[in-house]
Amino acid sequence: xxxxxxxxxxxxxxxxxxxxxxxxxxxxxxxxxxxxxxxxxxxxxxxxxxxxxxxxxxxxxxxxxxxxxxxxxxxxxxxxxxxxxxxxxxxxx
Numbered sequence: 725x726x727x728x729x730x731x732x733x734x735x736x737x738x739x740x741x742x743x744x745x746x747x748x749x750x751x752x753x754x755x756x757x758x759x760x761x762x763x764x765x766x767x768x769x770x771x772x773x774x775x776x777x778x779x780x781x782x783x784x785x786x787x788x789x790x791x792x793x794x795x796x797x798x799x800x801x802x803x804x805x806x807x808x809x810x811x812x813x814x815x816x817x
Contacts, residue, residue, distance in 0.1 A: 731775050732793040735765050741787045749781035750774060763789060 733753060742761035746754035753774055755764040770778055782790040 729772075729794055729796045730769060731778060732795060733765060733768050733770065733778060734791040734793065735763050736789040736791075737762050737764075739787050739789045743786055745784040745786070746781040746790060749784060750777035753778055754781060 735754075740762040742756065742763075744756055744761070746763055747756055750770070753765070753767045753770045755766055756762065757764050767774075778790075778792065782792055
């Protein structure tokens with residue numbers, strides 16, 4: 725049986741370096757402010773078809789300001805930018 729897994733996205737705008745990797749990786753989830761160019765979160769709970777792009781955005785963020793929280797029917801470990809997954813889902817290379 726497969727459990728539905730959701731991702732909750734959190735960003736720390738104050739630490740953002742305004743590089744824009746997140747927007748290039750997942751434009752449906754991230755944008756940049758017109759004033760400072762810092763990250764703007766468009767969708768804190770993106771649909772499943774965006775999950776890979778959101779994970780890529782988090783891994784490419786030079787300031788590690790994107791945190792991903794995986795949720796399912798029970799509590800799942802928090803995954804933060806720069807960390808590798810160590811659960812049964814495998815790791816990204």
